[in-house]
Amino acid sequence: MLFKEISSDKATIKNRRFNSISRKVIGVIFASITLILGLGLGRHDEIVILYWAIGALLSWHLLFAKVTVEIDLSKQMISTHVSSLYPITKQVISITDIKAFNLSSDPTRVNRYNLLIVSNHNEKPLRFNFGSQAEMNRLGQKLAHFCGKPFLT
Amino acid sequence: MNYSALSKNAKIHFSDKYLPDRLPLATKTLLFIRAFGFILTIPLVISLFMVIRLDGTEQHLFISASMLLTFAVIPLLATKHQLVLDTLNTQAYLEVRTFGIKLKQWKSKPLAKTEITLSPSVHKESSYQLIIEGQHFVIGDLAETEQALRFISSHFQLPAFEQVSQYPEITPLGEFKIPSDAQAPSKPIESLWNSTAWLKLLLPLPVFITLGFVLKLFGS
Structure with missing residues (x-):
């Protein structure tokens, strides 16, 4: 990606x-x-x-x-x-609905991480993309910087 | 709060060996050193086995190999790389110890400036972690993590923060409450793959089936 x-x-x-x-x-x-x-x-x-x-x-x-x-x-x-x-x-x-981007490991796969969009705490975060940890870190940081939202790790 | 009141998951990270005065915490580097040491024990065991089984020059080769590996493995397993919270001189610092002898101490910082933060863990859903000086300690559910946080921050007088009640923001730990759904939920985001989308994927299939029948007619 x-x-x-x-x-x-x-x-x-x-x-x-x-x-x-x-x-x-x-x-x-x-x-x-x-x-x-x-x-x-x-x-x-x-x-x-x-x-x-x-x-x-x-x-x-x-x-x-x-x-x-x-x-x-x-x-x-x-x-x-x-x-x-x-x-x-x-x-x-x-x-405007996005509060932050987040990275989380996929419980069903080994070494697969999900890039999540956090919109509301009581709502389940939306899975936006998936891949290896390094790749998702890079993509998430760039995306969060571009949208002006925090990226949580 | 008492040490014995802590949960089992928290006691794995926080040992009470030196407790009234100091609390050593394992850093990530220590885990790497340990893992490397344990991996090196495998060739060590193999070469020791070969020393017993073989004779002559072959035996000499494996004797020297096992001596080399022993000298590498034992210091690696005896080394401790840890973050120490010290009440005697009210400092937090990183230190390296080998065989209990302190070799190096760096990044000293007064305890009053060392922040401790509770945040959700990335690695497992609905598990929480404590962050002290950039070191992560994944503990478990919210209640036991909060208990561990309150124990450490009260014992060492650390300023405590949390990242849970107003999720992305880090706020000072006050009257802690699990986030409520006070905010009016905005329009929920629709998921990308719903059943219509899956059915639409099959849309060219009837065309291919008719094409297959046409090809069969021409073929025969």
Whole structure:
């Protein structure tokens, strides 16, 4: 996860280039396998078509799924969009509601830390991002500095 | 407050060996030194085993290896790197001791300026920690952590703070109360992945199934 400032009041969070390229390469391999298998579908039963369709769906999402995170200080919004050539889901967080950013270890995984958004004490903190401790520390510090909120560790 | 009233989790961090006068607290560096010492005991045990099993020049090699490792392991395990709260000269300082001999003492600070803070722990949900001079001591639930905080701050006259009742801010410890929901909750943030989003992921599937049937027709 890389934090990138576009202008003084706009920023995005992006995947590392190595990660996105390697996912694209795996997606292309997967897609070509499904394509070759698809040409031989005539020799198989109907149920095999369903398996093939699930494989094709997987390679579609590997190739096209995209998460964009935009931080806009002029609108005071952090918006997350998930799309895969068609829009899937979105989430809008108002920066004025955020009290602080926090780091916490994930109880279900070893060496995975969650970057949390603390909005209210009686409310459960929202999991914003996850990764290794060092990576989340770096991202959280930059994000908190950009939004002008405290980062708790 | 009495030492015996402290909870078991707090007694792990705070021993009563020197208590009326001094309280040594293990620093993070001490844990690293200990861990390194324990890891080095594994090759030590292996080379001692080899000394018994082998003869001749091979035995000499393992004798020298085990001597080297012994000289490394014993000082490592006997070293103590600790933060000491001292009532005799009312100071808090870091010190290094080997075999009980004080080698070095630094970062002395009067006790009245040493802050002790209670805050939620990062590592485990609903567990709390005490922070003294940048050293973290994860204790347990709120009640026993608060008890330990009150014991240490009253015994050593440390200024006490807490980070719980007004969560992100650090405030002086006063009448301590568990945060209430006095604030009107703002509009809750919707989670990113709900059931509609998962269903939308399956949206291209019917298209692929029809495509599969078309390909089957052409193939046969």
